[in-house]
Amino acid sequence: MKLPAFAALPKNFLALAGIVLLAIAISPVAADGSRVFLEIGNLTDILRQISLIGIISLAMTFVILTGGIDLSVGSVLALSTSLTAMWLTRGYTHSVAVAILVAVAACALAGAVNGLVIAFTDIQPFIVTLASMIGVRGLAKWLSSNQNIDIGFGQDLAAHFAAVFRQKALVIGSYAAASAAFWTLLSRTVFGRHVRATGDNERAALHAGLPVRSTKVWVYTLTGLLSGFAGVLYAAENHQGNPNAGVAYELDAIAAVVIGGTRLSGGKGSISGTIVGTLIMGVLTNMLRLNNVDSNVEMMIKAVIIVLAVAVQRGKGGNGA
Amino acid sequence: MKLPAFAALPKNFLALAGIVLLAIAISPVAADGSRVFLEIGNLTDILRQISLIGIISLAMTFVILTGGIDLSVGSVLALSTSLTAMWLTRGYTHSVAVAILVAVAACALAGAVNGLVIAFTDIQPFIVTLASMIGVRGLAKWLSSNQNIDIGFGQDLAAHFAAVFRQKALVIGSYAAASAAFWTLLSRTVFGRHVRATGDNERAALHAGLPVRSTKVWVYTLTGLLSGFAGVLYAAENHQGNPNAGVAYELDAIAAVVIGGTRLSGGKGSISGTIVGTLIMGVLTNMLRLNNVDSNVEMMIKAVIIVLAVAVQRGKGGNGA
Amino acid sequence: MLQARDIRKHYGGVHALKGANFDLRPGEVHALVGENGAGKSTLARILAGSTRADGGSILRDGREVRIASPLDAQRLGIGIIYQELDLFPNLTAGENIVAGNLRFREGAMVRFGEMERFCRPFLAQAGLSCPVDTPAGELSIGQQQMLAIARALSMDARILLMDEPTSSLFDDAAERLFELIAGLKMRGVSIVYVSHKMDEIFRIADRATVLRDGETVGTVEIAATSVESIIRTMVGRDVTIAQRAGRGPAGEVALEVDGLTTAKLRGVSFTVHRGEVLGIAGLVGSGRSELGAALAGLDRVVSGAIRARGGFGLVPEDRRVEGLMMRMSVLENGTIAVLPRVSRAGFVARTAERRMLDPVAAGLALNCPSMDAPVSQLSGGNQQKVLLARWLLVNPDILFLDDPTRGIDVGAKQDIYRMVEELARAGKAILLVSSELPELLRLSDRIVVLHEGRVAARYDAEEATQERIMAAATAASGTGARPQ
Amino acid sequence: SGPAKKQFFVAFSQANNAEPYRAAQNELMTQLFARQPDVKLVISDAQQDNSRQVAQVETFIRQKPDLLIVAPNERAALTAVMGQAMDAKIPVICLERDILQPNYTSYVHSDNLTIGHMAGEFIVEQLQKKYGAPRGNVVAIRGLLGVEGEINRDKGAREVFAKYPDIKIIADPVADWIQAKAKDRMTEVLRAQPKIDVVYGHNDPMAVGAYLAARELGRDKEMLFVGVDGLGGEAGGIKKVMDGVLAATFVYPLCVDKAVDVALHILRDSSFRPEKEYRIIPTLVTSANAAELYGK
Ligand SMILES: Nc1ncnc2c1ncn2[C@@H]1O[C@H](COP(=O)(O)OP(=O)(O)OP(=O)(O)O)[C@@H](O)[C@H]1O
Ligand SMILES: Nc1ncnc2c1ncn2[C@@H]1O[C@H](COP(=O)(O)OP(=O)(O)OP(=O)(O)O)[C@@H](O)[C@H]1O
């Protein structure tokens, strides 16, 4: 039986494969004659660099499938970095787990508030999450008094936390695990079906008696949760809680989802597509950086390649909404 | 005869009136007992401050009505500021009009490219304009070699330009004129009908033989043009061409449109609503600043008020897409 | 079994229902009839729990029940097939069947095997042969209709509400539906059958309840009444079913199609003359709509030639998807294709616009609260009239009508027939697709039968019969087809 | 003298509060004014947006403060509106960044070009120590292009390196002042460059980001990290020098103590005539003096 999540795969992969081949072709060559792009270290760098946006974009896929959008992910990530670092460095707890739990739970709560407002009022998700993007950023800065909260390199709890959670394997592993979980959730569970049904035809979903509201609350809660978890990784990686972190992450996450073939109008899309979309962006950036392209020219090339990559994976048909 | 553009008016006005009353109520009182908020100077300050986003959001309303979105407006504005300042300060021309024309024309062209790609391919407007948001920013920075191009206060052409175009009356007047023009365009012309029909049901519009493609090309061209014009005003107001200007303006413009009651799914909305949405944001900011609210707390309050303002102007019914 | 008493419902100032009564017996097929906008769909939606009534009561087996949600209805054994087919286009056929289905018990995880086992029999019962994992959006309207039926069957409804289920089915598919209904009846299932097609009602229904302006005006035993009597009750006056008026000789050739081949069509050739109505028959999916799309230039033509003398207009078959801008007003929808005529320098003259639409709307007996109301608030039949008004205003020389009477009441149908005849008399060339053979036979001068994208047969009006057309449409070996 | 207890209202328009340097300015200013019971301070944050800052200054002018302090986001943009404040007879202190016309009562600043020179010379000195001759590979991590601080911190160092042909800037990625971006950009540089001697981050967070990247690849011992800003506190650059993360940083003075000092004089002493310009000299921070500076 053909699974819906696979439907979009081949064309997505085509675009990704094209960019990978280009990256290999124009990769600088190391002293030993090998292509820098293909070095294991470089490839895992790419994976590590896309992991945070990657994790957020998984949940964003669900939100967009329901026909919604979440602009607050960057601010929620910032809240999480600040909370994690505050709990670890200010002696509120002696357990790394507790600190992480507090941060992630607070973020899930922020997501749930988004979800509740969206599910129980008629206000468009764009507005609700725009408001929480502003509000949560304010909260993060207010909690941390506009300061970065540093995690040192000493022997304390915080440093221990950073040492563990900044490990490449752990970061990439988290992304992989979250990908697998969300792929399963979307294509193998009843919840996933409700997500797709809600975005596909909300009225029909209501007529069929599907739990449209609770589905919406859940997808935003999940987005908050994953953004919070991404924030924990950010704090470890950058050795600091930073209330200004994550600016414009929502655009990156949405871009990954949409480049991956998910329609912003909802109902149609896949986790595999989103992963491919995330990879396309990651490889593209890495390719241009490895070749020392001037940062402005890099932006112009990127613009063209994004459009081409999406064009490749589209046949005709469908509407451009 | 009730015009569709007025349909959304009363409830919009309710939200705006509420915020204005609140602003008057909590306004600080000047030494002479008058309320600072109500001073003519302050009221015109608000209008001047919202003019740029206001002008952009007029065209953004059209784009959103067709079911599209334009993320590139901030970058296009930056391109315009840079071009204007370059042409004025580098002796490319001896006419202010020519400099403005070059900048605005280039921006309209950028918009037209967006429109052409959107109209003639199947790629979602979000992706196309995200790409041009990146690409045009790169172009602006590349053209100006990452430098701000300062317009001095001397007696030269550029200074003369700035002196004229930064005048409050001219800026507010431009916004008023553009508002009137776009209101007329939407509610009184054939083109306006086509815009709404395209967003309401694109397939039906095609079946009815409407020029769907050229309509799309035009709305994006208009957005480029108005962003370009806003960029000219920006250059005068800030006495510089600035390739880093306008970051996140797209969010402000879209927020104004959506707070004004236009649906992101297209087909339904009004220019009057957008103007009210812009005013709500402007008055809100002014109110919080006049009362010296801490900038982080300001963000939190703003989030709540945005949601409340939108909630007020909505009854039940409609869907939350 | 199910009783509705004094049901009331209003939308703003519009009273959709103001005292609807209705009484369903076990194992009967109960027709619900009335003009467009009489409130049939509203009553069905209330019984199915998707719309809340303002007042009145509902009794199930004599006990008063509250139907506040679709799930309540499902628990009471009430299933519905909506007029606007509420399916999930991007979900598979199987997912459409099991979503929200209380009969299909599942845990948190999807078990595809079980889903397939569950759905198969119902798909087969409904006569749908597609795989369980076909996305619903890839099915034709007719197939989607059957999918909706399969879905209702799978919920083991004891009461099945069908809102115009045959409005997009061709006769053979309708035939299968009637067999299905007969089978359900045998098993004691009660069926509420909303339809505008009197022949169907007289074939399958036991009783009929007539709604007029939101009120029940009576319930009759079908065996003891006549078509004329029911129609009189519906409309409140006599409706003369005009027979086909004699028509003058056809004029010059208006449209010549030669070997037209597209993704779905294979070498289609025919000519249409001015003043002539060419009927196009065929099964669901035979390519009738594709022909319209190809002629309108909306589909890519692979080979063949289209020679048209004069402008071409297409009234699409699915008014919601391809026809109307649902959020725009009646007026705006009516005039959208002819705005240049009432505008100067790009500015629309609103009074002239209204003056232009008014007579056309009156001619079609368009019934709407106001010209400025969004079309979404109109009943299905009146929406169709708005779409027709648009094309009457365009007034092209060649007009392709794709099932123009779909979901239209008997009275309004007569209006449309009259309109088609007037157009032909005025020298227009008309191509007419219809799912109802009597209608096709009544209106056409000649009939072309399509089968799998090919022309299977051609008939003159005199020689065509329902049996001949059906035979040609179902088997390519055109029985009695006259080679041309 | 006038009424005994006049309350003064001081408005501070900050360009943004997102960078640690700016946050430190705000904090110090809040602290210093808090000690003055007769002064009420209000800070606004323009979030790096010229138009927003102009609007905020306009709103301040409406409130008629006794003194206005502006840390301009950009030179040209704020010039006119600060002129308006002067016209409204509000004393204006321009903090840290220059504007096009002298529309201020007093200008308190340091000098990024000097910092660039000092950084360049420090790096040359270190390379001289390492190789016995001024040669080696330098990576510059750049802030947001086009900004004055970025331009001069870069230019100053390049002017110094220009004198030594064997010192090469082998990569200069742009990280927009942001630590997380610097880490990603440095990772790519490390992949492409086998030999790096010094990393010059145009601010401390970017230098720390580069350090984190190198550390992850086990190459942090191979090179020195030099930053700029030298903020105090746990998260500041001075602590990073003490921790051995940075070889050096340069205190880019907050300028706030001087500004507050001048402000208080203007407010309380009507006969006080401030200088038009106060220039505050940057300080080099190395392991030798870090602990001492950190205590302050
Ligand atoms: N959502 C709605 N908003 C406003 N008015 C509505 C709405 N739905 C139905 N109506 C109105 O209620 C009345 C009854 O509509 P309903 O759809 O029940 O008619 P119907 O008998 O099913 O007609 P048809 O045969 O054309 O399908 C009509 O006047 C219609 O305009
Ligand atoms: N959106 C679609 N995607 C895939 N196949 C389609 C789609 N629309 C129609 N088809 C298929 O194309 C074929 C021709 O469809 P068409 O609509 O032209 O048939 P038709 O004779 O007009 O029948 P109908 O009565 O359903 O309109 C059918 O097999 C149908 O299933």
Ligand SMILES: [Mg+2]
């Ligand atoms: Mg109906």
Ligand SMILES: [Mg+2]
């Ligand atoms: Mg058809």
